Amino acid sequence: MAELPPEEIRIIEFSEEDALELSELFRQVWPLANEYPEHWRKQRMYTPEEIILDMKNGFHFFGSRLQGRIVGVYKAKITEKGFFGEHQTVRPECRTSGLASAMYLQFAEYGIEHGCQRNYCNILVGQDVGERLMKKFGFVPWGDPYEQTEGMMVQMYERPLVHEFSTTPKDL
Numbered sequence: 705m706a707e708l709p710p711e712e713i714r715i716i717e718f719s720e721e722d723a724l725e726l727s728e729l730f731r732q733v734w735p736l737a738n739e740y741p742e743h744w745r746k747q748r749m750y751t752p753e754e755i756i757l758d759m760k761n762g763f764h765f766f767g768s769r770l771q772g773r774i775v776g777v778y779k780a781k782i783t784e785k786g787f788f789g790e791h792q793t794v795r796p797e798c799r800t801s802g803l804a805s806a807m808y809l810q811f812a813e814y815g816i817e818h819g820c821q822r823n824y825c826n827i828l829v830g831q832d833v834g835e836r837l838m839k840k841f842g843f844v845p846w847g848d849p850y851e852q853t854e855g856m857m858v859q860m861y862e863r864p865l866v867h868e869f870s871t872t873p874k875d876l
Contacts, residue, residue, distance in 0.1 A: 715810035718765040723752035733793045741855045776803045786822035787815035808841045815865045826858040
């Protein structure tokens with residue numbers, strides 16, 4: 705991202721009005737994610753209608769804009785187990801910019817603000833970037849790896865959230 709002007713990374717919540725642009729981001733990024741099975745990549749290229757339906761079903765879409773356009777997103781939902789995050793998508797030119805890290809910090813902040821006991825997510829087994837982020841942000845494996853879809857092994861990770869006033873997500 706060195707060729708792009710520096711901007712402070714701010715994570716915001718997207719709304720139904722952003723569904724078309726989010727869909728365009730998914731259609732641009734997921735075909736390039738060759739570490740995932742092709743059928744999974746196609747499923748991750750949500751239409752605007754699918755995004756809006758997810759929003760109506762309790763999913764939140766969080767991410768960031770650079771120069772007005774969406775450059776990264778993840779979706780998350782509060783469940784009985786905690787705050788579940790998935791589908792993190794970052795434009796290739798914004799990788800290694802700190803955007804994914806900013807999203808993981810906001811993931812913790814939102815969970816704490818809403819009384820969740822943990823953050824949790826699935827990471828593709830053997831995906832170095834995902835596994836490094838899990839270690840960096842204090843996630844630990846939760847259960848055994850499992851096949852989330854045909855030919856795709858994932859490991860669920862969890863991170864307990866601290867609800868004391870003296871602790872911030874930066875302390876996690």
